[in-house]
Amino acid sequence: MIKRFLLTAFSLMLVSTASTVPASAQPRINQEIASNNLGTTQTTVRLSPADLAHFAYRGYFKSQSIKGYGSLIQDHNTGKVSAKDIVQAAVNTHHLPASTLDDRGYLNAVDNQLRDLNLH
Incomplete structure (x- = not known):
């Protein structure tokens, strides 16, 4: 009976946690897309290589x-x-400045992040 109670309690805890996290967490790229749709094409926030790789992955x-x-x-x-x-x-989507295309360190970091995603 105790096992059944613990299993039920654990299941309820997982369900309640899983249902509240997505509603409260909006990816930073969506916030940037919203801010870029306000009529400006200027990039104000520079994505980290890790964020960029994860957004591409998603x-x-x-x-x-x-x-x-x-x-x-x-x-x-x-x-x-x-x-x-x-x-x-x-x-192209105004999430990074064009000068980033010439930043070898940034490009290498994105490449490394993509390789890391392959390992997981």
Whole structure:
């Protein structure tokens, strides 16, 4: 009987936690998209390489022909998508300044983040 009670309590705790987290957490890129739709094309926030890689992984650059999730990892591994392609997509959508395309350190960091995603 105690096992049953604990299992029920644990299940309820998981369900309540899972249902409240997505409602309260809006990805930073969505906030940036909203702010960029206010009529300005200026980029005010620079995404970190880790954020950029994760947003690409989640499919936020699908409109820029960059697939998400496993397809992104496969395309990166086969050379169809590079870190520069993802940075270009972020530049095109006004999430990064164009000068980021010339920042080798940033591009290398995005590339490393994509490799790390492949390992997980």
